[in-house]
Amino acid sequence: MNELISSVSDRAAVWTARTLILGMALVLGWYTWGHWGDLQIDSGREMYVPVDLLRGKLLFRDIWYQYGPLTPYVQAAAFYLFGPSLNVLYVMGMILVICSALLLFEIGRNFQFSISTAVAPAVFFLSESFRSSIFNFVFPYSYTASMAASFGLGCLYLTIRHLVTGRLRYLPFAALCTSLAILTKQEFGLACLAILGLGAMVPCFTRQWHELIPRALACASGLLPTTVVYGLFVWKVSAKTIFIENWVMTPGTYTMKTIGRFAMANQGIRFGLSEWSLASFGVVISLTLWFAIAHWNAFAIRELKLRRLRSFVLVMAADVLVALIILRFGTSVWPGSAWLMAQVVFPKGIFLIACGFAIFAIWRALRTRGEAIRLAEAALGIYAVLVGIRTMMEMWAIGYAVFFNIPAFLVFSIVVARIVFRASGSLDEQRRKLLVGCMLGTEAALLAIVLFPRHAPLSSPLKTQFGTIYTEEDRAVLFPQIISFMKTHTRNGKDILVLPESASLYYFSGMESPSRWYEAQPGVLDPDQEQQLINDSVTSGVRYVLLCNRSVDEYGIAPFGVGYDLSIYKWINQNFTKVHQFGPRADLLSPATVSKHYQPYVMEVYERKSPN
DSSP: OHHHHHHHHHHHHHHHHHHHHHHHHHHHHHHHTTOOSOTTTTHHHHHHHHHHHHTTOOBTTTBOOSSOSHHHHHHHHHHHHHOSOHHHHHHHHHHHHHHHHHHHHHHHHTTTOOHHHHHHHHHHHHHHTTOSSSSSSSSOSOHHHHHHHHHHHHHHHHHHHHHHHOOTTHHHHHHHHHHHHHTTOHHHHHHHHHHHHHHHTHHHHHTOGGGHHHHHHHHHHHHHHHHHHHHHHHHHTOHHIIIIIIOTTSTTSHHIIIIIHHHHHHHTOOOOHHHHHHHHHHHHHHHHHHHHHHHHHHHHHHHHTOOSHHHHHHHHHHHHHHHHHHHHHHHHHOTTHHHHHHHHHSOTTHHHHHHHHHHHHHHHHHHTTSOHHHHHHHHHHHHHHHHHGGGTTOOSTTSGGGGTSHHHHHHHHHHHHHHHHHHTTTSOHHHHHHHHHHHHHHHHHHHHHHTOOOOTTOOEEEEETTEEEEEOHHHHHHHHHHHHHHHHHOSSSOOEEEESSOTHHHHHHTOOOSSSOSSOOTTTOOHHHHHHHHHHHHHTTOOEEEEEOOOOGGGTSOOBTTTBOHHHHHHHHHHEEEEEEESOOGGGOOTTTOOSSOOOOOEEEEEEOOOO
């Protein structure tokens, strides 16, 4: 009878946690609705490409695209069914956020977490997923990142379930998630392949060789869609067009030869001794502080003879209060206090923790000849390292790493939970587990407070026939004017060329890009492709070129026409005359107006010269 009551209670707690995660996602979605993305860069591709596919064009051949083919076709299908609305994209993003958060919770439950401990990674994920920038999960710089991260978590969950339970039925579904990840974003697909391979190779640990064949068949069945889809595209387009001309981050491409090294280093792939030493020091500080804080909390709980949950919550509230005071006022007393607190909640070397966890888990799996929980830990560690390597020295949650840091944070949560449990050895087991849950809850609360999404600078609504999106004030004023200009000055719907990156203008005006390259990203077009874009523009009868002041500091080069795509800029100057400008004149802007992180939006209008 007691076991039945306990089972019902546990089930109720699990569903309460799921409801909490869902509720938090919906509240944050409601609070930040439309305050995502960037009209000038990246997000415009997410609006334009699916619409162009609905015009009958073929991805990779007629439309340049640097990721897998699944996402734009899913977006196109959604536009076909529900209309090409911004809200369709927003809802798609919300579905991905909710699924990912719930998957994180379910993954955490496989590692002997208490319910409250398993909720912490999901709370952190939700806190970083609704930021007012292109680095969010709802309307991101690329839905391939959000979608691939979701498929990756699905693969991780199913692989872990297979390893923990030994049931073969999970493996083909894990392989299917791997297949979908490969069809979205390449690095997630490779990480999924690695842990899928681990799941298939379990008989090598247990020496039950007869199980290798059914596992291999299960994996092959799930991977079949990838083989079929890419086979069809290669047959229609060619391997070179897909993997070299479109997938510009493939080793050896023009992009990798020009800006690749700087771009990868900027995203986090750096091996400097000083930075790695600082990251290692941060790891030591972080884990030491967690041990010390847990030991102090356990001492206070033991001396005060606390046993009830509400008493533990009061202790944790005191911890949160102290942390917030340090964050708010500590820097005025000691400048290093903010750095110290950052190492507690999210250390600089969190990637190194994932590496250590993976190595230790693999060693223990080998030593125990494939013990289920050790294999599951190995799968998590391998996935966290392979996904996180893209941003290994830039894992903090306010940038590009939001798509890659969640598995590493899940590893960090497991490590912290075990440190807290070890440090509270003076308590009985029940209170130790309660302390672990409360301290991880404190971690989640701090991150939720620090990362709580704020609307600035996307505070001005841009209302269009496709829905409302919030943006900077100058863009909200200028975009309607530019869209009106495009609609009234086109003759065939594809005779206005927008450069270098404002593909959203094609979407809002209902026009087509005159070339398969709807944007000219730095380092993408080699000299032959620059000429091809020029030829396409001539063939389409381009009458106007709209040239915006896109800054490309993140690539380490000068802007369009100076640092890259010089041939296109020369062609514009030779064949077009500047006739108008939307936005303030650059030479009249004061240095105080222009900052490293924000430039007033300017769009220059060039009209084709009349033939002599």
